[in-house]
Amino acid sequence: MTHVAIIGGGPGGYEAALVAARLGAEVTVIERDGLGGSTVLTDCVPSKTLIATSDLITEVEGAAELGIEVPREIRADLAAVNERVKKLALAQSDDIAHRLSLNKIQYIKGSAHIESPGVVVATTDSGPQRIEADSILLATGAHPRVSPEAQPDGERILTWEQLYELRELPEHMIVVGSGVTGAEFASAYNGLGARVTLVSSRDRVLPGEDADAANVIEDVFKRHGMQVMGTSRMATVERRGDRVLVTLTDGRVVEGSHCLLALGSIPNTEGLGLDKAGVEIGDGGFIQVDKVSRTTARGIYAAGDCTGVLMLASVAAQQGRIAMSHLLGDTVRPLDLGNVASNIFTAPEIASVGLSQVEIDETGLQADVATLPLAANPRAKMQGVHDGFVKLFSRRGMGIIIGGVVVGPRASELIHSVSLAVSASLTVDQMAEAFTVYPSLSGSVAEVARRMHRQV
Template sequence: MTHVTIIGGGPGGYEAALVASRLGAEVTLVERDGLGGSTVLTDCVPSKTLIATSDLLTEVGTAAELGVQVPKAVRADIAAVNSRVLALAQAQSNDIAHRLTVSNISMIAGTATIESAGVVVAETAEGQVRIETDSILIATGAHPRVSADAQPDGERILTWEQVYGLTELPEHMIVVGSGVTGAEFASAYNGLGAPVTLVSSRDRVLPGEDVDAANVIEDVFTRRGMTVMGNSRMASVERTADGVRVTLTDGRTVVGSHCLLALGSIPNTEGLGLEAIGVEVDEAGFIRVDRVSRTSVRGIYSAGDCTGVFMLASVAAQQGRIAMSHLLGDAVHPLDLGKVSSNVFTSPEIATVGMSQQQMEESDLQIDVAMMPLASNARAKMQGLHDGFVKLFVRRGVGIVVGGVVVGPKASELIHAVSLAVSASLTADQVADAFTVYPSLSGSVAEAARRLHPVV
């Protein structure tokens, strides 16, 4: 029986463990902080739970348009919200522990180092545990990047892992960083009723997303009262007597009650012993892997944020599954980033799959594009929705769907139809011919596809 040792209990680790056990391997999983990793305990699950409350309040704020009168005093109890956030995160972690237990996976709470391709050493509360193994999967994740001039204190200057200790809604939240994490938290606190200033070093929010989608989000942000400071780079953040002061590189300052740092992530690869055994990492410390999750050392695989391939829980989980299938001789489909769907949980959401418009414009592919504003959708009108669209990309001549963008409420659900089309190489005509419910938001996906029917 093959013995697999997995370092890290996040999506990349626990999904790999489940696959390996199902394929007949003996599995040992070593986790330092708690099963589910940062995804479940401090990142994805907590933040999206917070956002769910924010989205509800945002919907309540538009109730009058639908003819519903609500009290003006509707507000969030942030202490209760955060208590629920942490309880749900722990419940999810417990569910994962149960799944691993019933799958006969051995779990060790401790910090692992790799002595060789065949030996992992775990430091636990009871002492050192030496694990002899046939193969290793490294799935240690990443942690928030901070700056020497902006040190979090867990009270006023916060990383996204620390916001759930707040017991009162910030009087003025300054969010530094306008990537996905920064935009999501800025949107969430704006929806919860806190004044928000978003400090962006770029000329627009969400610089890595579809331009049309990012423009919609920035327009919504400003319309809802958020201050968006573009082309504004942080120099430092410091505590004041009753809050924080953010100093920008051009000398301007922004004063608020709290500051949330969203400056990116650093891989958790230090102290693992990678250099000694020859596992290659890039200049930022991310582990280099191929499309089946192999590292540069035979028998050692890696998955998740510590690889920097595509920092999504879904990708981490898929990398872990692929690694174990490859190791244990099951059928393997190498990771295809061209078919990954992702979502930005702002209000409204941005969901994407496949090639982006920028990638297509930079390639030699000839592409046709169709975009349907949600404002033209009958169901959207009924629900009082004004912001958002569906956009599809197809290869000219053959009509195959190669990508798409959805902006709107629950875009993360609507994107699945487009994801299926991209994954199965469906044509726009095939998407258009599939029945949709009338009225429905998904009808805009079919309508966009109909507009891409080739005209002879």
């Protein structure tokens, strides 16, 4: 029986463990913080739970358009919200522990490092534990990046892992960083009722996303009272009593009650013994892996944020599953990032899959593009939805769908049909011919495809 030691119990680790156990391996998972890792305990699950509350408030505040009277101002009880957030995160972690137990997977709570090829040492409360394994999977995740000029104190200056200890809604939250994390939390706290200032070093929010989608989001932010400071780079963040001062490189100072640092992530690779094991580290400290999750060291795989491949829970889980299938001789398809669907949980959401406009332009690929505003959709009109669109990209002359973007409420659900089309290389005509419900937001996906029909 093959013995697999997995360091890290996030999506990359626990999904790998389940596959390995199903394929007949003996599996040991070592996780220091709790099963589910940061994804479940301090990152994805908590943030999306918080956002769900914010989204509900936003929907209720727009109820007047649908003929519903809202008698008073709606505000969130942040203490109750955060208690719910933490309770749901722990419940999800317990569910994972139960699944591992049902599959007879050993779980050790503690930190770990590779002592030598095939030997992992777990440091637990009861002392070190030596584990001999035929193969090792590293799924150690990442943690928030901070700056020497902006040190979090856990009370007023915060990373996204520390937000859930807040008991009262910030009077004025300054969010530094306008990438996915910064935009999501700026949107969430704005929806919860806080005054929000978003400091962006680039000329627009979400600089890595579809430009049309980012412009919609920035317009919505500003319309809802958020101050968006473009081309503004943070120099320092300091606390003075119950106030926080964010000084920009051009000398301007932004004063608020709290500051969220959304400056990116650093992989958790220190102290793992990677040099001794022969595991190569690349730029930014990320573990180098190939498309089946192998590192440069024989018998050692890696998955998830510690690899920097694409920092999504779904990608981490897929990397872990691929690694174990490859290791244990099952059928395996190498990781294909061209088929990854992703979502940004702002209000409205941005979902995308396949090639982007930037990638199409950079490669010179001949492609057709069509966009349909959601405001033209009958269901959207009924629901009072004004912002958003559906955009599809297809290969010119062939009509094969190669990518798409959806901006709107529950875009994370609407993108699935586009994801199926991209992964199965469907044409716009095949997409258009599939029935959709009338009226429905998904009808806009078929309508865009219909408009891309090329008569033969």
